[in-house]
Every structure is written in structure tokens, then in C-alpha cells.
Amino acid sequence: MEEVVQLRQEMPRHMMHDPGRIVDLAMHLKFRGGGGLICLMEHQSKKSSFSIHRLCHYVLDLDRMVGGLPVLPVVVFTDRPRWRRDVARRIRHEAIGETWLDFSFLRVKLREQNVDDIWGSDNPVWYVLAPLLDYPEEERLHVTALAYTHLYRVTDHGTFIRFMDFIDVNARLSEEEKRRVMILFEETEDQMSMTVREMLMEKGEQRGIEIGLEQGEQIGFEKGEQVGYQKGEQHGYREGEQHGERHARHELVKSMLRAGLDERQVAEIAKMSRAEVSVIASRP
Incomplete structure (x- = not known):
């Protein structure tokens, strides 16, 4: 993968009075050998609130925005309870010998994925999702620190700064826990960890200035x-x-x-x- 470009979250409206639709994360993945695809990633904390029809609308919106590129819809479920029944995985309509609609998506149940299995990946999405994977709760800050470090390893400066916000959200860090993560980096002597710590501080300073200007x-x-x-x-x-x-x-x-x-x-x-x-x- 050569570059990851985050697309806007608000989908275009057909008419001015249409309600807005906001996706969780849409990325343009550009490959080194040429070509690419759009990855639409939807986070679903409760299985009961998922709608395959709403997801289909999102994919059609993206197709209209960036026509010509394939759109890969991925739904990430993070709820812990055991499922008795799966969610609807496909919409398919056939009549008079023709297929008029055929839509499906990639379903990921994060709680079934052990966090220790992802650290060798070059896919930045795994590190954005790392805090939501399966691990003991007492390791959450350590997992978050590793997610920052590996995200830095596989992305450029700008992509890291943009995607670290998603790690913050997925890790559910309080201000005190953010300080404790910084201490973890201080206790690590390797250059990559120190660089990540400096970039986290830089991001925090930028946020402070932006907040100050707004106020x-x-x-x-x-x-x-x-x-x-x-x-x-x-x-x-x-x-x-x-x-x-x-x-x-x-x-x-x-x-x-x-x-x-x-x-x-x-x-x-x-x-x-x-x-x-x-x-x-x-x-x-």
C-alpha cells in the first residue's frame, strides 16, 4: 500500500432538504503497483442497531462520489455478548432471469480477534482497531501504546496524525490515562517510541491552540x-x-x-x- 487518504464522512445529499448521512470511516487505499479501492468501515457497538439497508445506501453514496473505484464495505462489531443469530449478510433480488440487486459486506467480530495476532501486519486499519480487540482489560493502556507505535511504523506523518484520533476514541482514554500512556513512552528508550511520544505531544499542542482560537x-x-x-x-x-x-x-x-x-x-x-x-x- 502506497498511501491512505481519508475521505469526508458526510455523504452528498441528493436534494438540499435530504437528511445528512455520516459514515464512520471512509478511506481511499492507493496501491504501489497502481489502482486502489475505497474501504468503508462502519463501527457497530450493538448488533441490534445494525441496518444492512443503511449500509447499502452508504456504499451507493460513495460510488457516486468516487465513481470507477471498487467500494469494500466492512462492518466492525464490538459488542461482547454471544450471538444467537447472525445479522443479515446479503440483499439479493432476482426476477425474470436477471439479478437486479446483489449486495453483501465483510463482517468482522473484533472480540473474536486476539490483539497479539496483529502486531506484524502492515495494514494501518488493524492498529486503529487494536483497542477494540480481545485482550485483558488491564492491558488496555499497553495495547494503546503499541497501537500508536505500529501505526507510526506503517504510515507517514500526516496519516499518523489523522488516524491517531480513532485510536483515542476506540481506547476510551480519560485525560489521566492519556498521561499514563505518555509515561509508558517515556519509560521506553527505543527511538521509534520517543518519536511517537513527540508526535502525540505535537498533536496535543495543536489541539490546544485550535481550541483556544475557537474560544x-x-x-x-x-x-x-x-x-x-x-x-x-x-x-x-x-x-x-x-x-x-x-x-x-x-x-x-x-x-x-x-x-x-x-x-x-x-x-x-x-x-x-x-x-x-x-x-x-x-x-x-
Whole structure:
């Protein structure tokens, strides 16, 4: 595989008043030898809410968007209960000697797939799905860290940054668990793990700046700065003990504060205490 391009999730509307349809993940897989295909991946947490007819509509929407490329529909089921009956796997209509409709899809039951069986694959999709596979719950953070590392191994920088969001969602990481995953990378000395850690930090910093800009536009940059400083004064952090930090990190913290983030958000993004953030905010 040469390149993976993520397509937009909202399918085109036939008429302006039509309701929008949102797919979970649509990717254009480009192969080194030429050619490619569209992989539509739908995540289904409950078997009872699955509709093969809705999936068929998604495939037809994609076919209309990127006509000429085959569309591979994949439905990933993540529910744990044992199934008594399978879901409908095919729609087929024949009459007067002709086949008028024949639609099927690839069904994947992730809980039947052991996570240890995927680590040698070159398919980035497996690493996006890794947190949903079968493994002991106490290994979830370790599996997540491995998923990040292997995703980096088989993709380029841009694809990694885009797809890591799906790992976050599938792993159901809290802010505290994200910090613990970063600690796992700190405890690993190989260069790949350290590079992944730096890229995760870069993504977190970008998110913080984007959030700050959005909030700053809503309340005005000037008011955003005032709110941030007032919160620092209210919590008594302005007189906190100063800690030496690198100049670049200080500037990043100040940029996020100017953009309108409050000190709690900045502290989480920069992996610092709120007292440290407040000290930096108080410096000229």
C-alpha cells in the first residue's frame, strides 16, 4: 500500500432538504503497483442497531462520489455478548432471469480477534482497531501504546496524525490515562517510541491552540486574556513558586492563554500543574 487518504464522512445529499448521512470511516487505499479501492468501515457497538439497508445506501453514496473505484464495505462489531443469530449478510433480488440487486459486506467480530495476532501486519486499519480487540482489560493502556507505535511504523506523518484520533476514541482514554500512556513512552528508550511520544505531544499542542482560537473568537481575544488572568488570581496561583521551563514551552503556554484557554485546559495540554501555568502567565 502506497498511501491512505481519508475521505469526508458526510455523504452528498441528493436534494438540499435530504437528511445528512455520516459514515464512520471512509478511506481511499492507493496501491504501489497502481489502482486502489475505497474501504468503508462502519463501527457497530450493538448488533441490534445494525441496518444492512443503511449500509447499502452508504456504499451507493460513495460510488457516486468516487465513481470507477471498487467500494469494500466492512462492518466492525464490538459488542461482547454471544450471538444467537447472525445479522443479515446479503440483499439479493432476482426476477425474470436477471439479478437486479446483489449486495453483501465483510463482517468482522473484533472480540473474536486476539490483539497479539496483529502486531506484524502492515495494514494501518488493524492498529486503529487494536483497542477494540480481545485482550485483558488491564492491558488496555499497553495495547494503546503499541497501537500508536505500529501505526507510526506503517504510515507517514500526516496519516499518523489523522488516524491517531480513532485510536483515542476506540481506547476510551480519560485525560489521566492519556498521561499514563505518555509515561509508558517515556519509560521506553527505543527511538521509534520517543518519536511517537513527540508526535502525540505535537498533536496535543495543536489541539490546544485550535481550541483556544475557537474560544477566543467566541468571546474576543482581549476578554479571553482577562478571564484567564482573573481565574489565576481567584485561585491564588499568581504568587506560586516559579519553575524553570524551556523558553519554547513558556511561549506555547502564553499563546494558548492569549487564545482564550483557561489554566486548567492549558495545564492538561502542556502536562504541567495549574500552579506552573499560572506562574508563566504572570511573567511579562
